[in-house]
Amino acid sequence: MTGHEPGAALVVVARDAGVRTSTTRELERRYGSDYRVVAGTGPAEVQEALSAAGDPPVAVLLGGLGEADPDGLDVLRVCHAANPGAVAVALIRWGAFETARPIFEAITVGQLDRWVYAPQGRADEEFHRSVTEILDEWSSRQGGGFEAVRVIGDRWDPHAQHLRDQLTRNRIPTGFYEAGSAEGRALLDDMGLAEPRLPVVAVRFRPEQTVLQAPTDLEVAEAFGLFDPLDTTAVHDLVVVGAGPAGLGASVYAASEGLDTLHLECEAVGGQAGTSSLIRNYLGFPTGVSGSRLAFSAYQQAWAFGTTFSFMRTAASLVTENGLHRITLNDGSVVQGRTVVVATGAAWRRIGVPELEAFTGRGVFYGAAVSEAPAMAGRHVFVVGGGNSAGQAAVYLSRYAEKVTLLVRRASLTETMSDYLIRELVALPRVEIRYRVQVVGGSGSDVLETVVLRDLDTGAETEDAGMLFVMIGSEPRTDWLAGTLARNRWGFLLTGSSLTTEDASPAWPLDRPPALLETSTPGVFAAGDVRQGSVKRVASAVGEGALAVTLVHAHLAELSGAAAGT
Template sequence: MHHAQDQPESGTALVVVARDDGMRTATTRELERRYGSDYRVVGGTGHGEVETALHAAGDPLVAVLLGALGEGDPDGLDVLRTCHAGHPGAVAVALVRWGDFATARPIFEAITVGQLDRWVYAPQGRADEEFHRSVTEVLDEWSSRQDGGFEAVRIVGDRWDPHAQHLRDQMTRNRIPLGFYEAGTPGGRALLADLGVEQPRLPVVVVRFKPEQTVLQAPSDLEVAEAFGLFDPLDPDAVHDVVVVGAGPAGLGASVYAASEGLDTLQLECEAVGGQAGTSSLIRNYLGFPTGVSGSRLAFSAYQQAWAFGTRFSFMRSAASLSTEDGLHRVALGDGSAVRARTVVVATGAAWRRIGVPELEAFTGRGVFYGAAVSEAPAMAGRHVFVVGGGNSAGQAAVYLSRYAEKVTLLVRRSSLTETMSDYLIRELVALPRVEIRYRVQVAGGRGSDVLETVVLRDLDTGAEDEEPGMLFVMIGSEPRTDWLVGTLARDRWGFLLTGAALTGDGVAPAWPLDRPPALLETSTPGVFAAGDVRQGSVKRVASAVGEGALAVTLVHAHLASLAAAR
């Protein structure tokens, strides 16, 4: 998310630190040639020399620290860490020669424990495009962490207003360049005056990327979608090959494969593309992204891919009910409209479970956040943050928040994380100096005036309680979004959809209606499939959700073929 703020006049620097003269010279020369008009390129053999050079250049903001590691710089990672301590906002990148494979293991270890962000191969010659592709990705990552820049949308509101927080989070997750102005600040008041808005109903949303600027006051999601031009009318007479409900990894996986294989595909999404994965700051174990990928980038790329193949999207409409007649499925929507399809893929995912402490509910969006709430992370600077949960999402949130918060405490009900969290993430958390893990503890309360100020923690073994200042990010398991399917599709006692072999057990209602067995991801209604977190037995991984979405399309093809054969 962007805030209104100018870059310092001294500019922004790319720093190369290496005792290896050849590597340092080649890298700084290549950086100056390609990026010299936008960044100051500073080189040095060590921490002291780099700091002197930066001071001489007017103390620019450091965007990227490239530190050599190899025969000439055997202690390169230590030198890079020393430099990074003085410029924690910079992206720390190891610079290695191609073929120097001995450096691989220490680099991977450093990335695992959060001491290093990325690694690149030093340029092999002039215009080394692989090198520049890596540098551009690093600069893109750095700029996404920064304030300032193009603002396609501006929001004026109160920072802790839940409505303003919801709009900021939606737009941040959908990768919309956003400027947020607090209503009580001079900048916020000036913007409202420029807009001619007196006694505004906050938050005020200014849509600036359309030919004519649109100003909305306290808008609903539907009004925002209409102003963005995302609210195309749905054809009630059309019969789609497949309607995909939900645009998280499973739904996007289904729509990419369905549309690419020529199926008439409509995708419904009531919030932001990406689902829970879209809020993850860095997914490091998704296949094909060796340096990690943010959830929002992965989701937005998948959305563009599905769109390019011909998927039609309908945003800000929620599914209200599902009915089936003569082999055609009808999805009724919250605004009273409906769509029809020969098959349906339900990929509505799951929502974060509420913490269940009444006095904390009043602070939702004002110090109590569900999910990673990535747009709120910069506001945690200098604060103590508690993250509640023992799964990968909680671990990733703790890592991300530790970039901003003074201290992050992960609160875990169990006595261990080994059964609920990936090993690489546990090791990273243990190694991060600003992160503490506390076991066998739960949140029992909290207090504050305008925003949450203190959190009451209870020791589950002794019952002792203590109160500490801080804010709360809650990730304690999920509840499937299947309320709209009650009485229509078979669910387990937690609300997850039953599919495949789970439908044929004793006591399953409604019973499977056909002689043939249900397909692997098929629900209790033939032709309606479930993929991702909404399904009983899902693995809660992005890769498996995408895989289930793709597999669902294979089953959709088979169902469509059986319908054609029956005509």
């Protein structure tokens, strides 16, 4: 232990003396100056050690599992019940393959967060990489630490909620302070703001602090240095519109293959996937990855390959002349591309109950709204929806809320939600699933306080206290393309064979058949949730983005051939 007072605890609980000793040694060596390292052979011994250390919060519980600890998962559950805010991690020896099935089953039903191999020797960097990721996950749950941006406002103000959610999804370290609290008033006084227009945003990572009052998204982007002027004379090989998984997939592959790529995003990277607290079924992440982390990593990857990103500008219209596509943005600027990938995704469908719409951002939230999860501590939360996004939100919110009730209109989840997620929800003690029920009303003063539910079989209505997270499907973001690209009656873009088998308007104009992801305008492609017939999975969206780039290359080659022929 070092001379100054460390903070949270890293706990190792294992009977296997070798595993316990080597793990404790490595943790103390690498993290001892910032964390208390506590070890024991069982729950009683661990609790005694924590009490002796002053009962610090527990960040990580590493529980041994193997020949010497056959009941290790049960021991870990007991420890976790006493420290529910900790990340629960199974600790195993390399080669203990018999532990695989119980570990995967425990992760599937939400009784375990991760697993790691015990360190094999001094400075085992593979072990420390895993521990660092685990600590990052725990830290992101807690908030606090470095604050690149501070937001001061009313917690239930929709504008403040929107700003916090955007900053959180873009993985910007953000501190939020109630304007009426002592800390909030002190910060406003320091800024010289006696009667501020809320919310106030203080940008602290620039050379000089910038203070914005009730800022628009464009003003925030400009203060961040993200709102660089666009070169309206440049003709890009590819313009990607929308930075969800499909758009980011297209951007990474296009830029890595040498295409001059411009990427437009009106909000935060990640789209709907960016709001998912944990995506468990994405290839290559056996213990899951948050949507925001996956999206931000993809953004960094595309940027490193040379993609030019433009944030906080919304595409307003698309015009094609002589094979050149011009996109007009909401600030009046125009960008040009030889090809376009439309990956604008979809927006959450509104619940359609007038009295609830009035509480948007004040107890009614669309999407996971991950920045609001800590504020749900001690509350009853209702999650509306039967898809994977709703299930993931329910799991995440259960870490904070006293109770989470998932409200489903159907009689079953089997057709709309992944099996692993259903099993996890059923196993979580704080989560209840109610079938054949609909939200029909709600009330409150400053924030939503009660929700009215109707049983769809009996018609009986009940009133329950709680707040609402709504994920009931999505509507494609294609209004700006109405009359320009062919859409189905729900607004999804028609692509490929759909343009010839359906009554598409505008009709496909060429003799050759449209490419698989090509829209009714040659050289304009669609990928991800914006497209009719897309598979609502992150992996398939990324795949469509990559496939679109292959089609882009083919179209550019066609343009070059036509130019050479003339």
